[in-house]
Amino acid sequence: MTEPADDPRRPGADAGSKTSLQRGIAILRAIAAHGGTGARLTDLARDLGMTPPTVHRLLKALVAEGMIDHDPQGKRYRLGLDLFVLAAQAGSCGTLRDMARPILLRLSATLRETVFLLVRNGFDAICLDRAEGPFPIRSFTGDIGGRVMLGIGQGSLTILAHLPEDEQQEVIRFNLPRMQGMGFLDEVYLRTAIAKVKAQGYSSQHSGLLPGMSGVAVPVFDRQGRAVAALSIGTPTDRLTDERLTVVVDILRREAAGISRQLNPFDPALSRSGVSGSIV
Incomplete structure (x- = not known):
């Protein structure tokens, strides 16, 4: 279906620009509807009933403004980080770190343990925040802002195990070569651990990579x-x-559910394409 061309003779001097704005917003919504996989030009033209040249022109403008990202290899368009940043400034909810801080402090005091909040960042997990317990420990992420490959350590393994199948496989293929030299951690071990976490809904194991931890x-x-x-x-x-272990899992699940209910969907920390450095 071909959409009507903009006609400057229609009532309203800004009718043409208004139509372009509406079409741009429609494209953003259509991309969002495709989820994390993104959408191709032909998908968007079909979904919106626009001609491919019109969609392509609007996509180029949105990419230039940082509202969407373009993957030239997969020929897909995804919502851009700048869009999430703008939305976060308008949202009434606080950031994940601000909202979760009291929860981490409460957990640390209740459990007498060091508590971590990790978020996904591409093929890694980043420590967004931590609350210190009374016992000295070692961790893969270290301090706030530290990162670790998805699949290493309980927090990042839990995120990896609960990703959609296609994303999970992509991460495994990318990270396995990076894990070389880490002792017994190979593909069989990693996939077995992922299956166990997925089945029980949480991660709990002594990997041996950090002795005594x-x-x-x-x-x-x-x-x-x-x-x-x-x-x-x-x-x-x-x-x-x-x-x-049973008690700790129950407490963590209850607090995690509370965090989920309060998440701001426009928080930049929750975007896959978030900053690649330290989030502090």
Whole structure:
């Protein structure tokens, strides 16, 4: 279907520009409807009933303004980080870090453990915040802003295990070569661990990569049911008995559910294409 051409003779001197603005907004909504996979030019033209040249012209303008990103290899368009930043400034909800800070402090005091909040950033997980417990620990992410490959450590493994299948496979293919030299951690081990986490809904294991340390992590889901973050603790292995594990998991799940209900969907920290450096 071909849309009517803009006609400057129609009532209203700005009718043409207004129509272009409306079409641009329609394109943004159509891209959003395709989810994280993005949309091709032909998909958008079909969905919106516009001609491909018109859609292409508007897409170029939106890319130039940072409202959408273009993957030239996959020929797909996705919502851009600048759009999320603008939306976050208009949103009434606080950022994930601000909103979750009291929860981390409460968990640390209740459990007497160091508590972490991790978010996904591409093929990695970043420590968005942490609350220190009374026991000295070592962690893969280190301090706030530290990053680790998805699949290493309980928090990042939990996020990876709950990703959509296509994204999960993409991460595994990219990260496996990066994991070379990490002892027994190979593809069989990683896929087995992912399957276990997916089945039980949380991650809890002593990987051996940090001697004497263990951890527990649960996913934090957004409104679409996507795992965008993880709430976890790091603790000396001798403190994580089977009986205590059940209690810790229940508490973390309850708090993670509370965080999920308060998530601001426009928080830049929840965007896959967020800043590649430290989030502090």
